[in-house]
Amino acid sequence: MRLVNIRPGRQTRFYLLALPFVLVAIAYFAGSSARLAQNPNDKLLPALPSMVQAVKQMAFEVDPRTGSYLMASDTVASLGRLGSALAISTVAALVLGIVIGLLPGANALLGPFVSVTSMVPPLALLPILFIVMGLGENSKIALIVIGTLPCMIRDLAMKVQELPREQIVKAQTLGASTWQIALRVAMPQTLPRLIDVLRLQLGPAWLFLIAAEAIASDSGLGYRIFLVRRYLAMDVIIPYVAWITLLAFLIDVGLRVTQRKLFPWFASVRAE
Secondary structure (H helix, E strand, C coil), X not given: CCHHHCCCCHHHHHHHHHHHHHHHHHHHHHHHXXXXXXXXXXXXXXXXXXXXXXXXXXXXXXXXXXXXXXXXXXXXXXXXXXXXXXXXXXXXHHHHXXXXXXXXXXXXXXXXXXXXXXXXXXXXXXXXXXXXXXXXXXXHHHHHHHHHHHHHHHHHHHHHHXXXXXXXXXXXXXXXXXXXXXHHHHHHHHHHHHHHHHHHCHHHHHHHHHHHHHHCCCCCHHHHHHHHHHHCCHHHHHHHHHXXXXXXXXXXXXXXXXXXXXXXXXXXXXXX
């Protein structure tokens, strides 16, 4: 039997899914044990009990200086910035993607500009954003939008351009205006892809968020990581990184479930 025809069962898929994580955990704790055996005060690879104690202190004990639970307050601050930026990017990408993909004139006008801006490294613009917009929330949200929006627009525009030309012609034959074609032909077929695009941009969005918080912020997950790094507090940094990864994973799962619930036909079309 050829490998391309082998489909693992549910139990096998679970074991295959867990295997890389188990191997990484084994490698980490083996390295941690070896380093701590040579130097009990080593901070590079902390043992599990020290990380558990750090999480307990950050997540379940009130900080005497701020009067809040640090991990909870940092999470709320970061998710607020991330959610605001992705909401702006999603709405703008949907509108501009349909316009550029559907209208040849808009494609000629905006297509090259969007392509060029998608090549600009967003982190290189961070000092400019801080100078122009200050160190507040606007500059952090703007960085995420600038980093995610052009790629989202390009992807959605290409999706609209891939729509069968027959659908556009038939809609015009039935008397549909450009506005109706956009709303009733292009948008329903673009919305499922929009969720896929949003899922693909989660990683870059988190990257830009952490970078902005690390440089100029007084709250947030990125701020906390770079605050404690001066003390080599890996027992705090590693759990925070794991927490960020878990949050991103849960958001991705939520988007995938939403897509499956709202657009059940899209999964079958993609499987063909």
